[in-house]
Amino acid sequence: MSATERTTTSGPGASAAPRPGRHAAEPAERTTPYEDGPANRPAEAGDPGARPVLSVEDLSVDYSLRGSRESRRALHGVSLSVAHGGMTAVVGESGSGKSTTASAVIGMLAGNASVASGSVLLGERQLLGAGEAELQRVRGAHVGYIPQDPGNSLNPLKTVGANVAEALRIHRRVGRPETRERVLELLERVGLDRPRLRAGQFPHELSGGMRQRVLIASAIALSPELIIADEPTSALDVTVQQKILDLLDDLRREEGTSILFITHDLAVAGERADRVAVMQSGRVVEDAPASRIFSDPQCDYTRRLLRDAPSLRVVTEEESGRGAGGERRPAEDDRPTGGEAATSGGRTGLPWGGTGAAGPDAAPLLSVQGLSKVYARHSREEDDRRPDEASTSAEASDTAERRDDVIGVEDVSFDVAEGTTHGVVGESGSGKTTLGKALAGLIAPDAGTALVAGYDVARLGRHERRDFRRTVQLVHQNPHTAIDPKFSIEAAIAEPLANFKVGTREERRARVAEVMEQVALPPELAARRPRELSGGQLQRVAIARALVIEPRLVVLDEAVSALDVTVQAQILRLLERLQRELGLTYLFISHDLAVVRQIADTVSVVSRGHQVEAGPARQIFEDPRDPYTRRLLAAIPRPARTASGASSSSAIRN
Amino acid sequence: MKNLRLSPTAVIAALIALVAVLAAVFPGLFTGFDPNDGGETPALLSPSATHWFGTDQIGRDVFARVVYGASHSLLAALVAVGVGLVVGTVLGLVAGTRPGPLDDALMRVVDVLLSIPALLLSLTIVILLGFGTINAAIAVGVTSIALFARLARSQSVSIGKSDYVAAAYGSGGTYWNVLRRHILPNAVSPVLSLAVLQIGSAILQISTLGFLGYGTPPPTPEWGLIISEGRDYVATAWWVTVLPGAVIMAVVMATHKIGSTLREATA
Numbered sequence: 010m011s012a013t014e015r016t017t018t019s020g021p022g023a024s025a026a027p028r029p030g031r032h033a034a035e036p037a038e039r040t041t042p043y044e045d046g047p048a049n050r051p052a053e054a055g056d057p058g059a060r061p062v063l064s065v066e067d068l069s070v071d072y073s074l075r076g077s078r079e080s081r082r083a084l085h086g087v088s089l090s091v092a093h094g095g096m097t098a099v100v101g102e103s104g105s106g107k108s109t110t111a112s113a114v115i116g117m118l119a120g121n122a123s124v125a126s127g128s129v130l131l132g133e134r135q136l137l138g139a140g141e142a143e144l145q146r147v148r149g150a151h152v153g154y155i156p157q158d159p160g161n162s163l164n165p166l167k168t169v170g171a172n173v174a175e176a177l178r179i180h181r182r183v184g185r186p187e188t189r190e191r192v193l194e195l196l197e198r199v200g201l202d203r204p205r206l207r208a209g210q211f212p213h214e215l216s217g218g219m220r221q222r223v224l225i226a227s228a229i230a231l232s233p234e235l236i237i238a239d240e241p242t243s244a245l246d247v248t249v250q251q252k253i254l255d256l257l258d259d260l261r262r263e264e265g266t267s268i269l270f271i272t273h274d275l276a277v278a279g280e281r282a283d284r285v286a287v288m289q290s291g292r293v294v295e296d297a298p299a300s301r302i303f304s305d306p307q308c309d310y311t312r313r314l315l316r317d318a319p320s321l322r323v324v325t326e327e328e329s330g331r332g333a334g335g336e337r338r339p340a341e342d343d344r345p346t347g348g349e350a351a352t353s354g355g356r357t358g359l360p361w362g363g364t365g366a367a368g369p370d371a372a373p374l375l376s377v378q379g380l381s382k383v384y385a386r387h388s389r390e391e392d393d394r395r396p397d398e399a400s401t402s403a404e405a406s407d408t409a410e411r412r413d414d415v416i417g418v419e420d421v422s423f424d425v426a427e428g429t430t431h432g433v434v435g436e437s438g439s440g441k442t443t444l445g446k447a448l449a450g451l452i453a454p455d456a457g458t459a460l461v462a463g464y465d466v467a468r469l470g471r472h473e474r475r476d477f478r479r480t481v482q483l484v485h486q487n488p489h490t491a492i493d494p495k496f497s498i499e500a501a502i503a504e505p506l507a508n509f510k511v512g513t514r515e516e517r518r519a520r521v522a523e524v525m526e527q528v529a530l531p532p533e534l535a536a537r538r539p540r541e542l543s544g545g546q547l548q549r550v551a552i553a554r555a556l557v558i559e560p561r562l563v564v565l566d567e568a569v570s571a572l573d574v575t576v577q578a579q580i581l582r583l584l585e586r587l588q589r590e591l592g593l594t595y596l597f598i599s600h601d602l603a604v605v606r607q608i609a610d611t612v613s614v615v616s617r618g619h620q621v622e623a624g625p626a627r628q629i630f631e632d633p634r635d636p637y638t639r640r641l642l643a644a645i646p647r648p649a650r651t652a653s654g655a656s657s658s659s660a661i662r663n
Numbered sequence: 664m665k666n667l668r669l670s671p672t673a674v675i676a677a678l679i680a681l682v683a684v685l686a687a688v689f690p691g692l693f694t695g696f697d698p699n700d701g702g703e704t705p706a707l708l709s710p711s712a713t714h715w716f717g718t719d720q721i722g723r724d725v726f727a728r729v730v731y732g733a734s735h736s737l738l739a740a741l742v743a744v745g746v747g748l749v750v751g752t753v754l755g756l757v758a759g760t761r762p763g764p765l766d767d768a769l770m771r772v773v774d775v776l777l778s779i780p781a782l783l784l785s786l787t788i789v790i791l792l793g794f795g796t797i798n799a800a801i802a803v804g805v806t807s808i809a810l811f812a813r814l815a816r817s818q819s820v821s822i823g824k825s826d827y828v829a830a831a832y833g834s835g836g837t838y839w840n841v842l843r844r845h846i847l848p849n850a851v852s853p854v855l856s857l858a859v860l861q862i863g864s865a866i867l868q869i870s871t872l873g874f875l876g877y878g879t880p881p882p883t884p885e886w887g888l889i890i891s892e893g894r895d896y897v898a899t900a901w902w903v904t905v906l907p908g909a910v911i912m913a914v915v916m917a918t919h920k921i922g923s924t925l926r927e928a929t930a
Binding site: 478495558 | 829830831832833835836837840844845848849
């Protein structure tokens with residue numbers, strides 16, 4: 010759809026864009042979005058006084074600090090607007106104030122927050138300073154809300170139908186049969202198959218994507234003018250994310266609903282929104298049509314976000330032509346390729362030249378053959394497929410064999426040469442974490458062999474297991490939970506040394522300082538506690554702890570997934586540098602293809618416990634053989650492409 | 664702990680607890696009377712400026728008896744809580760980190776302890792051990808083992824699943840290493856606030872045993888015993904039972920308040 014075109018027409022739109030300019034653009038905006046469904050166009054669409062559905066002006070919010078009279082300003086004069094039938098994306102990293110903005114709009118700020126100034130107009134209605142009773146009438150009826158985590162946003166004791174009916178009951182006194190009719194209608198509207206059956210099921214019986222559809226049904230139950238979607242797809246797999254975003258696009262096109270879309274993902278914002286407001290530390294640093302944000306970013310911070318977003322980086326490489334096949338960093342040639350030098354020489358800080366490359370026929374550091382660890386097995390039943398996956402099973406039956414779904418992993422094989430990175434890609438429940446844990450020796454596989462530097466992971470004796478731990482280290486997803494909150498940073502990094510009784514106290518101290526320098530942590534952090542550090546710093550600590558005993562294989566389990574894009578990019582650069590300097594081998598587990606594409610030399614794609622494809626990264630990303638891989642690749646959001654092929658994307662780049 | 668916000672009641676509770684502790688350590692600071700010898704003082708004098716809580720049936724100053732009784736009652740309460748804390752925490756930590764038959768066996772024992780009424784259990788134990796202040800304290804302590812074990816187990820189970828424990832094992836940590844360096848320090852703060860919370864009920868239970876005659880033998884001024892001795896005179900000399908009772912209540916409520924404040928702060 011033509012969201013992108015129409016916004017290019019609205020003038021230079023910084024946050025304080027003069028209202029007249031926007032008014033002038035309105036007529037043009039009106040015509041395009043509803044071309045395909047004029048009947049659905051809301052009555053006021055032709056209203057001459059076309060004002061935005063939501064208009065936030067100069068909004069400032071303070072948070073009072075616990076136990077003191079001081080307060081800290083979280084929002085500094087935020088202004089943004091959502092046009093009728095439009096989607097405005099608010100993009101920012103964690104702590105940028107995007108969720109505070111959303112909460113302020115519906116008057117649901119935390120108890121210690123207070124609005125210092127500003128105005129929030131929903132149509133003609135001033136929401137700031139409105140009484141609780143009025144806000145309650147507005148919420149649900151005029152403003153719908155889609156929360157981030159579908160997992161715990163539905164009442165688990167009520168059926169899906171009752172959950173959706175709640176919104177209807179609160180605002181309208183209608184009879185039971187009518188409510189039921191409307192609920193079924195809504196469930197069908199959001200694309201749930203067999204709504205009658207779904208309405209009687211409980212939330213835990215539904216998948217994440219289906220639950221998010223149910224929440225969307227609740228949000229649109231009373232046909233609100235505006236939907237606030239707070240990271241609605243961040244907890245979902247890419248393929249599911251794509252379908253949920255398509256649904257939101259449909260609602261916008263067919264019902265004329267406006268959407269305020271909160272996200273940390275610039276690529277999603279660029280793909281779906283017509284206007285993007287970039288937030289940084291409580292300020293809107295750039296507010297412009299989506300196309301302009303990508304073609305001509307004005308603000309340094311926006312440029313940095315664009316540069317660091319992994320999926321965008323791939324897009325730019327593809328489209329500028331220079332990166333044809335460039336799935337890897339430019340520094341490819343500097344990297345050590347062979348295992349020979351690594352196995353013979355000491356592993357401490359050896360400078361790695363391109364010499365001594367042993368080539369592909371060198372013995373791999375990690376060799377996995379038919380590895381299986383199965384927790385449970387389901388046979389595939391065609392009629393129990395959720396709609397999200399209808400296409401999958403159809404495609405799956407195209408492939409030669411039809412296999413049972415497996416919880417865990419079954420029959421996985423690959424080799425990883427020393428000094429290279431193997432990416433393991435899959436959606437949640439694909440078994441990638443099980444694979445990582447098995448290779449790190451934390452769980453014993455049922456069958457198959459995994460040789461890591463000569464150790465067979467499946468048959469480790471008690472003493473071997475401890476030696477093995479010096480060879481393989483695991484870095485966890487969430488750095489905030491991976492470091493004991495009671496430990497100082499220095500003690501946390503030194504722990505493996507203490508466990509293996511390496512060196513004296515002074516030697517350990519020196520070694521910790523050395524590793525901290527390697528991961529670019531300032532030495533003064535050594536005495537701090539984990540809670541005083543940021544997520545990115547903590548992930549550096551976790552990496553330092555893994556490196557301190559000089560392992561040869563590092564298993565990175567979603568090691569950058571919990572981090573903001575700019576931090577993510579820093580950590581990826583750090584990992585690349587460490588690999589170059591120390592000749593490390595990585596097993597990089599991630600759901601994020603774009604990230605894997607940046608860092609991996611070889612890739613395995615896993616789905617429902619099976620390895621569907623494995624090979625060099627270049628081949629997987631450019632010539633995927635398996636339909637599942639193709640679907641994953643297609644689901645990466647890219648701002649160049651608009652939703653469901655509704656309109657051409659060329660407008661953006663011109 | 665740093666962001667501990669003190670409500671006025673918490674401050675009052677802390678002051679009461681402080682006075683109680685001072686009375687236990689330096690009883691001479693609070694009263695000039697001898698708790699065990701009334702001398703020539705008439706019996707059952709009502710409260711006055713000289714005898715704040717009046718005198719009992721043999722002319723002893725009731726306030727002095729309460730002040731001197733603090734050391735016995737508080738010491739016994741500390742012993743009781745100590746027994747429950749140490750034994751319960753060790754059982755709970757081991758059970759929580761060693762899933763399987765050991766965990767099952769320990770937790771079934773704890774279930775049995777929980778299913779017996781506390782008073783009945785402590786009476787049985789004190790009869791087995793013999794009467795006396797410390798024995799009564801141990802008996803009361805045993806009844807709280809189950810509570811501590813449950814809490815310590817649930818803490819250690821959740822901490823045992825955390826990434827930093829996995830990371831500690833992954834970097835070569837042994838079981839005892841991880842238990843001592845990671846699980847115990849992180850599990851201990853809620854357990855300690857339960858301990859403070861338990862002091863109040865331990866005082867009550869010890870006073871109950873004293874009242875029933877299973878605790879400290881007379882004439883030692885233990886709180887439960889003081890009330891017990893005065894109960895025959897409730898109709899004529901209410902102060903002999905009511906005022907010591909009020910002191911016990913105040914101290915129990917104060918420790919309870921401190922305990923729950925600490926619990927909220929550490930949760």
